[in-house]
Amino acid sequence: MEMEERFEDGMLDVGDGHTIYWRSQGNAQAPAIVILHGGPGGAMNPQWAGLLDAQQWRIVLFDQRGCGKSTPFGELRNNGLADLVGDIEALREHLGIGQWAVFGGSWGTTLALAYAAAHPSRCLGFLLRGIYLARGEDTDWFLWDVRRVYPDVHASFLDAIEQAAGRRPACAREVLEFSGVPLSRFDAASTALARAWRDYESTLSRVNHDTQAEESDARTEEESSRAAIAMALLERHYMADELPPPALLPAVPRFAHLPCQIVHGRFDMVCPVDQAKALADAWPRANLLIVDAAGHWTFDPGVAAAVREAGKRLRTEMGSAQPAA
Template identity: 90%
Template sequence: METQERFEDGMLDVGDGHTIYWRTQGNAQAPAIVILHGGPGGAMNPQWADLLDAQKWRIVLFDQRGCGRSTPFGELRNNGLADLVGDIEALREHLGIAQWAVFGGSWGTTLGLAYGAAHPSRCLGFLLRGIYLARSEDTDWFLWGVRRVYPDVHARFLDAIEQAAGRRPASAREVLEFSGAPLSRFDATSTALARAWRDYESTLSRVNHEKQEDESDARTEEESSRAAIAMALLERHYMADELPPPALLPAVPRFAHLPCQIVHGRFDMVCPADQAQALADAWPGATFQIVDAAGHWTFDPGVATVLREAGKRLRIEMDGAKPAA
């Protein structure tokens, strides 16, 4: 069969005043896979598509509400988990795709599981990296519990909140409470706090903290600040106002007949590996790989290599997957 590689992009009006940016690439005749970025607010990273064989997949990426090229930027109204699940389905229909696989990382795994629960018949399989179940204890770890491993990094994070808000948080709840107003102002104080939030998460994400080139190195100062604001603003919004979602693990049996590849760094300090283990326990047919000497970052040592192989296995498993009973 002759393959047809193409690149397309556009804007899709999803209602509620929101428009999302999308792009497709790869083999237009192959099974589709939608990539769900992290954050919330992280925006798409085209480098994720490089982890997949473009000859074997029609790859779909998009920026979730309020971030990246989607508009309006930083909008929190009508921006919740159910809205994003609806956007995925609207994009599928817009592109004329009957079914697709789901590739998500971090918050993208939360969103992917929620989408699978809502639309299991539209899913072909799952590739999930850095599992975030979005339970209260999972969010509390990121905002507070991790200080037991990174006391210095956590202290600098609290310093930034205190400088912006005039009060120093004494709990995860106060991190969210005190940071809300400063992040919403879109001024110099907001930018400084957003950058501190971004740096905090970036540090926790990697095992090797030496300078490594990534997609952020090519950004201008303005682009870097804008990306940091979207990440911090939307993460804080979801953690404070939208989470925890309906329990995700009890919904797994709705789509557990589908193939799934779970990849998680053993030393993930953003989303500890017990979350991935809990998902694997709920999904007996899933393949679960813990990557040693790796953290939360998609391109941390070993993670990218394992993801490439997991993507190949998923593609093979999809061909032999049995339909739901």
């Protein structure tokens, strides 16, 4: 396949007052794959594209509503799962792509499954890392039950909420209830709580906490704070107001004929691995690889290596699929 390298980016008006930022790169003649970032509110990470062979894919990334370069920043109105599914479809149409593969991580896997259920004919296959089925028990684990493994980290998280809200949560529901107003103020206290939320999730994501292994971060202090606010604000919004979604596992038969590669860290403390096993069990064409001694972090060496290989396998399974205009 002769490679025509292309890099494009732009802003797409998706309605409801929202505009999303997108970028496309890689081989313009190859099948497209859209990358769905985590969070919600995590924004795109161009390093994800580096896990894919740019000669074999046309790689599309975008910032979901309310985060990254999408506008308005931090907007919660008209920002729900159905809205994001609609944005994926609007972006596909805008770029003139007939069908594409879907690569999602964490919350991005939730969104990938919801998109597949709504638009199975537009999908070629799936690469999913760190499955989050967004059931009540999955959210409760992240907000509360994980304290059985990380009691000290969870206590510090509750300390930050108590400092910002004046009340200490006694259950997962109260974590969401008490943090809502402080996070929406966009002031110094909001930033402090958002950073605590971000640090809590980051700690749970890694098995190896060696600072030498941290991914490079060239953001300014302001950019880092802005990213933390988007993550905490939108995660809290979705967990409190949008989840759980319609059950995702019963929808699998709509797209079970398509190939799927699943990568999940065995010691994932954000999204326990039973979620990946449940999805694989429901999907005959899914291949599940559990990475030992790895957690939720995309760039854990074991997880990153597994994702690279899974991307190659997916491309092989798709065979000679070509981009349809």
